[in-house]
Amino acid sequence: MTEIFTGNFTQQEPIPEEGIQAAIEVMRSGRIHRYNVAEGEDGETALLEKEFADQLGVKYCLAVASGGYAMGAALRAMGVVPGARVLTNAFTLAPVPGAIASVGAVPVFVGVTEDLVIDLDDLAAKADQADVLMLSHMRGHLCDMDRLMTICEANNLRVIEDCAHTMGASWRGKPSGLWGDMACYSTQTYKHVNSGEGGLLVSNDPELMARATILSGSYMLYGRHLAAPEPEVFEKVKYHTPNVSGRMDHLRASILRPQLRNLEAQCEAWNLRYRTVDEGIAETPGLTRINRPEEEFYVGSSIQFLLLDWDEAKIHEVIARCGKRGVELKWFGGKEPVAFTSRYDSWRYAPSEPMPKSDRVLKGVIDMRIPLTFTVEDCALIARIIKAEVSAVFQGA
Numbered sequence: 001m002t003e004i005f006t007g008n009f010t011q012q013e014p015i016p017e018e019g020i021q022a023a024i025e026v027m028r029s030g031r032i033h034r035y036n037v038a039e040g041e042d043g044e045t046a047l048l049e050k051e052f053a054d055q056l057g058v059k060y061c062l063a064v065a066s067g068g069y070a071m072g073a074a075l076r077a078m079g080v081v082p083g084a085r086v087l088t089n090a091f092t093l094a095p096v097p098g099a100i101a102s103v104g105a106v107p108v109f110v111g112v113t114e115d116l117v118i119d120l121d122d123l124a125a126k127a128d129q130a131d132v133l134m135l136s137h138m139r140g141h142l143c144d145m146d147r148l149m150t151i152c153e154a155n156n157l158r159v160i161e162d163c164a165h166t167m168g169a170s171w172r173g174k175p176s177g178l179w180g181d182m183a184c185y186s187t188q189t190y191k192h193v194n195s196g197e198g199g200l201l202v203s204n205d206p207e208l209m210a211r212a213t214i215l216s217g218s219y220m221l222y223g224r225h226l227a228a229p230e231p232e233v234f235e236k237v238k239y240h241t242p243n244v245s246g247r248m249d250h251l252r253a254s255i256l257r258p259q260l261r262n263l264e265a266q267c268e269a270w271n272l273r274y275r276t277v278d279e280g281i282a283e284t285p286g287l288t289r290i291n292r293p294e295e296e297f298y299v300g301s302s303i304q305f306l307l308l309d310w311d312e313a314k315i316h317e318v319i320a321r322c323g324k325r326g327v328e329l330k331w332f333g334g335k336e337p338v339a340f341t342s343r344y345d346s347w348r349y350a351p352s353e354p355m356p357k358s359d360r361v362l363k364g365v366i367d368m369r370i371p372l373t374f375t376v377e378d379c380a381l382i383a384r385i386i387k388a389e390v391s392a393v394f395q396g397a
């Protein structure tokens with residue numbers, strides 16, 4: 001009998017009951033704007049910022065409208081001006097080069113290795129071309145952060161981390177998001193906490209965060225924040241920083257707070273499912289699994305593998321055959337951008353030089369989401385289907 005999987009790859013878990021109740025309270029109060037608070041009330045948004053900062057171990061946190069907004073605000077706060085070049089990963093998602101383009105800057109792409117991390121040799125070679133690196137921990141893969149920081153420090157490169165897929169992850173015990181000068185998180189539905197849309201920006205640098213706070217549209221109400229720099233810091237920047245509104249509201253903050261409290265358990269649940277798929281596809285002919293270094297604590301909310309040097313037609317065949325059996329795979333190598341997937345050379349507003357080594361990797365990247373609505377048994381079944389179909393196509397069956 002041919003096994004079929006019937007789960008839904010875009011079905012996330014419900015919002016925790018506690019979050020639903022908190023959201024109802026916010027709606028009953030009528031006070032949804034973050035600065036609309038009653039006498040003596042902190043407000044859900046400021047509390048979210050304080051709790052996330054404490055949880056991560058960082059001084060400052062600002063909640064904003066999206067992960068992409070957080071990245072744009074970080075670039076503006078750092079003083080990236082129109083025409084400036086900003087280094088970033090060739091393997092990432094469209095909002096990353098998009099955030100760079102949104103401030104009029106020019107993305108310069110750095111290659112990707114077979115481990116799906118930024119190519120540090122390529123970074124070292126290009127490091128003198130920019131003052132800022134927007135480092136995307138794409139699909140949750142952390143590069144050797146020690147070596148990356150050594151390269152960046154030697155070249156006076158400031159680092160913004162894109163932690164859209166690494167909330168909860170760490171390198172050598174130090175959380176992703178604490179390595180660079182600033183870090184950006186997304187709370188969009190498919191990330192590690194879900195408020196539909198939303199973002200969090202963190203840093204230990206008071207001046208950068210004061211600028212980002214004013215940028216986000218704090219009017220002059222920054223005194224109502226609980227994880228913002230001291231008022232003196234704002235005095236230095238408040239007349240020179242434009243308002244580019246992108247605030248978070250109490251409704252989203254209220255549903256995020258209980259999810260953050262539960263983050264560690266969620267990460268464990270993801271990793272159990274990730275390992276089940278990863279071990280299940282071991283020793284599949286023609287399939288390369290992604291090496292995860294010992295120093296990396298990852299959060300397996302999605303999984304990737306490589307079909308290296310495969311013909312395009314055969315890759316399509318694998319995806320079609322798995323699709324028929326209910327397993328939704330995405331291919332990052334296609335010429336045409338499809339849904340969430342696109343290649344660096346499809347972002348034509350940012351001209352790039354060809355990178356043959358990276359192109360070889362990108363051409364073979366297959367990606368699959370692992371929503372927590374899947375059971376471990378579901379994940380074992382998915383792995384059996386992938387293994388069978390990749391083997392069959394590889395062996396020409």
Ligand SMILES: *Cc1c(COP(=O)(O)O)cnc(C)c1O
Pocket residue numbers: 066067068069092093095096136137138139162164165186187188197198199
């Ligand atoms: C989702 C995502 C973002 C930005 O998130 P939005 O909240 O959708 O703007 C940034 N980088 C990566 C890699 C992402 O997947």
